[in-house]
Amino acid sequence: MRFQLTADQRALRDGVRDVVARIFGREALWNAVDRGGGLDRGWWRELGAAGFFSLRLSEAEGGVGLGVPEAVLVFEEAGRALLPGPLVATHLAAGVVPGAATGEVVVTAVGGGGLVEWLEEADVVVGEARGAVALRSVDPLTPLHRVPGADPSAPSAGLDDLFVLLTAAEQLGTAVRACEAAVQHARTREQFGRPVGAFQAVKHLCAELLVRVEVARAAVYAAAVTVDPVDIAAARLLADEAAVRGARDCLQVHGGMGFTWEADVHLCLKRAWVRAERGGSITESEELLARELLIEAG
Structure with a gap:
């Protein structure tokens, strides 16, 4: 296999890097840390407008019509910028949960071992999070809850x-x-x-x-x-x-x-x-x- 990026993929990566740097550069990162976290709905909607969440939706559904390799490039840039928020869950909910694709709705999911990120900020939760208990998160920009009784070492077969x-x-x-x-x-x-x-x-x-x-x-x-x-x-x-x-x-x-x-x-x-x-x-x-x-x- 050849994993050399195409010209379009390089342009996508560079474009996403520019967008992320504009809305969440180092200054914004530390401002978020200093104020104790919290999800900025303004730049969340900017991500939606830029096609971050609708990347894999077809053009007929209002998306960009790209595939998994392009999504990986986009999320690599998000990780490089330490962009906070339930990005993966909202991206996967696009086309299923109304408003997720445009960034109007924040979606989180119950992850491995019953761990839930950004529960209080989310509009929709994928999975059963009833009675979730707040945890002290080591990351100041990732608030965490855990579903009571969930085994942290349990298989994550429910995850896509x-x-x-x-x-x-x-x-x-x-x-x-x-x-x-x-x-x-x-x-x-x-x-x-x-x-x-x-x-x-x-x-x-x-x-x-x-x-x-x-x-x-x-x-x-x-x-x-x-x-x-x-x-x-x-x-x-x-x-x-x-x-x-x-x-x-x-x-x-x-x-x-x-x-x-x-x-x-x-x-x-x-x-x-x-x-x-x-x-x-x-x-x-x-x-x-x-x-x-x-x-x-x-």
């Missing part, structure tokens, strides 16, 4: 494969952001009269960051083409690793500075942790992949 794939695309985008931040810091921060990137240990961290990003990217893009559950499981595992380990390594590159509140890096790590729980037990994905490998091995 696209739910898992688009979450993996968001994780990929966050891993890209962490890699970019680490490289930028390594080039500009000096110690002992030299950029810290000149030291071998830092070089190795940056190289490992890039390798994990590119391996995850290949897996996520491949799964977007095949939409095969096994490919999606592999993409999910690699994207989670790239996002979580990538953010941790980025913290190491930044040193003590990375642990301060005003740094962006800890937001990448916290968002990656929360998303890793969204798709349900990682063990389920591992077992699905293992079964497929055993079948192929005879």
